[in-house]
Amino acid sequence: MITLTNIHKTYPARGGGAQVRALADIDLSIGRGEIFGIIGRSGAGKSTLLRTINLLETPSSGSVQVDGVEMTALSAAELRRARHSIGMIFQHFNLLSSRTVFDNVALPLELAGTPKAEIRTIVEPLLDLVGLADKRDRYPAELSGGQKQRVGIARALASKPKVLLSDEATSALDPETTTQILHLLADINRRLGLTIVLITHEIAVIKEICHKVAVMEDGLVIEQGPVFDIFAHPKHPTTRSFVDPVINRGIPDSLRDRLSPQPGPGSNPVLRITFTGEKATTPVISAISRRLGLDLNIWHGQIDEIQGAPFGTLVVEALGDDATVGAAVDLVKENNLGVEVLGHALPANH
Amino acid sequence: MLSPQIIDLLIKGLVDTLHMVVVSGAIGTLIGLPVGVALAVTGRGELLPNFAFNKVMGAVVNMTRSTPFIILVVAIIPFTRLIAGTSIGTTAAIVPLTVAAAPFIARVVENAVREVDRGLVEAAQAMGATPFQIIRKVLLPEALPGIVAGLTLSAVSLIGFSAMVGAVGGGGLGDLGIRYGYQRFLPDVMLAVVVVLIVLVQIVQSTGDWIARRVNKRNLKS
Ligand SMILES: Nc1ncnc2c1ncn2[C@@H]1O[C@H](COP(=O)(O)OP(=O)(O)OP(=O)(O)O)[C@@H](O)[C@H]1O
Ligand SMILES: [Mg+2]
Numbered sequence: 001m002i003t004l005t006n007i008h009k010t011y012p013a014r015g016g017g018a019q020v021r022a023l024a025d026i027d028l029s030i031g032r033g034e035i036f037g038i039i040g041r042s043g044a045g046k047s048t049l050l051r052t053i054n055l056l057e058t059p060s061s062g063s064v065q066v067d068g069v070e071m072t073a074l075s076a077a078e079l080r081r082a083r084h085s086i087g088m089i090f091q092h093f094n095l096l097s098s099r100t101v102f103d104n105v106a107l108p109l110e111l112a113g114t115p116k117a118e119i120r121t122i123v124e125p126l127l128d129l130v131g132l133a134d135k136r137d138r139y140p141a142e143l144s145g146g147q148k149q150r151v152g153i154a155r156a157l158a159s160k161p162k163v164l165l166s167d168e169a170t171s172a173l174d175p176e177t178t179t180q181i182l183h184l185l186a187d188i189n190r191r192l193g194l195t196i197v198l199i200t201h202e203i204a205v206i207k208e209i210c211h212k213v214a215v216m217e218d219g220l221v222i223e224q225g226p227v228f229d230i231f232a233h234p235k236h237p238t239t240r241s242f243v244d245p246v247i248n249r250g251i252p253d254s255l256r257d258r259l260s261p262q263p264g265p266g267s268n269p270v271l272r273i274t275f276t277g278e279k280a281t282t283p284v285i286s287a288i289s290r291r292l293g294l295d296l297n298i299w300h301g302q303i304d305e306i307q308g309a310p311f312g313t314l315v316v317e318a319l320g321d322d323a324t325v326g327a328a329v330d331l332v333k334e335n336n337l338g339v340e341v342l343g344h345a346l347p348a349n350h
Numbered sequence: 351m352l353s354p355q356i357i358d359l360l361i362k363g364l365v366d367t368l369h370m371v372v373v374s375g376a377i378g379t380l381i382g383l384p385v386g387v388a389l390a391v392t393g394r395g396e397l398l399p400n401f402a403f404n405k406v407m408g409a410v411v412n413m414t415r416s417t418p419f420i421i422l423v424v425a426i427i428p429f430t431r432l433i434a435g436t437s438i439g440t441t442a443a444i445v446p447l448t449v450a451a452a453p454f455i456a457r458v459v460e461n462a463v464r465e466v467d468r469g470l471v472e473a474a475q476a477m478g479a480t481p482f483q484i485i486r487k488v489l490l491p492e493a494l495p496g497i498v499a500g501l502t503l504s505a506v507s508l509i510g511f512s513a514m515v516g517a518v519g520g521g522g523l524g525d526l527g528i529r530y531g532y533q534r535f536l537p538d539v540m541l542a543v544v545v546v547l548i549v550l551v552q553i554v555q556s557t558g559d560w561i562a563r564r565v566n567k568r569n570l571k572s
Contacts, residue, residue: 054476083478094473097568098491107487108477139567159477 001163001195002030002053007062009048022048023219026062030197035189037206037227038199039242040216046199049216050165053197054086055079067162084112087156091168093148095140101127101151102136108159126154130184146177153184166198170205182209203242207231207306215239231306232276233338255299259343267344268317269325270299274338275312284335285314288328295319317345356539359526364546366440367522370512374444375505378451385411385452386459387485397471397481411453419450419511423518443512443520451508458500462493495566502558506551513547523547
């Protein structure tokens with residue numbers, strides 16, 4: 001649905017400052033009907049990237065294809081027409097304070113020259129969809145943040161777009177309202193088959209509704225893939241720092257103190273076993289102790305849910321010699337589970 | 351008490367003043383509104399950036415704005431004659447008043463339009479709006495409370511200016527105050543003129559405030 005190829009964006013130097021490299025070497029491919037999340041810290045280039053999709057930001061070089069159309073090759077008039085099929089929602093809603101809820105949602109249709117009678121038949125069902133039918137004649141100033149964002153969503157959907165771009169749409173909302181808005185987006189994605197690209201700095205948003213995710217830093221996409229894979233096996237340290245707080249892959253502080261990177265006298269290896277998908281129920285632990293006679297001292301265990309699939313981590317201390325532990329690692333791998341040696345546990349009284 | 355004759359003069363003065371203020375205000379708005387919008391949207395990083403236009407137009411506006419009004423009246427006498435056929439009287443006074451009002455209004459409109467949140471323009475652009483649609487459907491309606499407040503300010507200033515053209519034979523309340531109150535030394539006429547002017551300004555200001563509040567949907571408290 002959306003293909004970005006080799007996108008670069010540099011803002012020219014201004015007032016003696018150096019030029020700003022906002023985006024570099026961006027390659028992204030977003031499938032039809034996907035909810036694609038882009039996460040990164042402030043200044044990473046998320047907004048700039050999102051805005052290149054509807055060409056609010058012209059890339060310095062590279063290709064932007066939306067639904068098979070090369071956006072960078074369009075004339076101004078063609079671009080305006082193309083934008084009718086790309087909806088956008090914003091962190092600060094950007095509703096017209098001078099227009100009622102109904103008239104705000106009607107705006108994109110008015111701009112496209114849709115007849116008045118037809119506008120009504122489009123706007124009213126949309127207000128129902130976002131649950132604001134009773135607020136139709138209210139002004140934005142009379143709405144809560146969550147309600148304003150619902151208006152923003154209805155407005156973005158009015159021109160029946162194929163793509164919805166969301167720039168931090170929940171960042172100004174409290175956690176509960178955030179969840180409601182995210183569920184609304186997920187619902188719209190399912191019902192209308194809409195492709196959604198959303199940027200956020202909150203990993204919880206990604207975890208909640210995204211299918212795929214790209215992690216940005218310093219204008220680069222440092223990691224991308226299915227949300228489940230990125231959460232289960234984050235590779236880049238930045239990705240790890242995003243994922244760790246919501247997926248408890250770590251170990252309690254009290255045990256961390258006993259962990260050393262090198263084996264010491266009387267130490268035992270500490271393993272982290274990750275269970276993913278339906279394999280979470282595989283009784284591998286008991287298989288290890290039965291078949292290898294290896295005792296596992298369980299330090300920490302946790303099961304999370306990412307995108308509806310269970311994801312578990314188990315941190316264990318293996319009380320056995322190197323050969324037996326090696327065999328145990330192989331056995332875990334044979335069961336297609338993830339395993340890594342975290343370090344070596346020194347005796348408690350060390 | 352004021353004699354009926356003086357009361358007649360007061361009424362005529364008021365009518366002349368209103369005539370000058372309304373006509374010059376209306377023409378000034380007709381010119382100032384589009385110029386103000388043009389100044390706002392051609393600025394750097396705005397909707398239709400145009401450095402040359404913005405600088406030239408800005409300079410023209412500043413030129414008239416920085417000339418003291420009384421100098422302006424005298425300086426443009428040939429122009430006034432050309433337009434009005436004469437350089438004295440109420441109709442002639444409308445010319446310098448309009449020349450002063452238009453750039454003033456242009457600046458207040460420009461400010462009001464600039465106040466509109468950039469995010470709204472961006473949202474409209476994302477919807478595929480043309481620049482003209484953005485001006486008509488976003489910038490003007492959103493700037494309306496500011497524009498109304500600015501026009502009120504302009505009307506009040508025009509009342510003051512119109513009293514000043516009285517000094518150069520422009521007619522109206524200012525003329526009355528100077529000729530009767532000052533030159534013939536009739537303090538009660540002077541006082542009456544001042545009171546009428548104060549009341550007039552009050553009415554204009556209150557009406558303007560009321561309209562501005564009516565069109566402002568940004569903070570609905572009622
Ligand atoms: N118009 C501009 N001119 C110059 N530099 C800009 C401009 N817009 C953005 N930048 C720079 O580009 C970089 C990326 O900005 P961007 O707004 O895309 O970040 P972001 O990831 O969206 O951050 P945030 O989470 O704070 O919104 C920043 O360093 C920013 O200063
Ligand atoms: Mg941003």
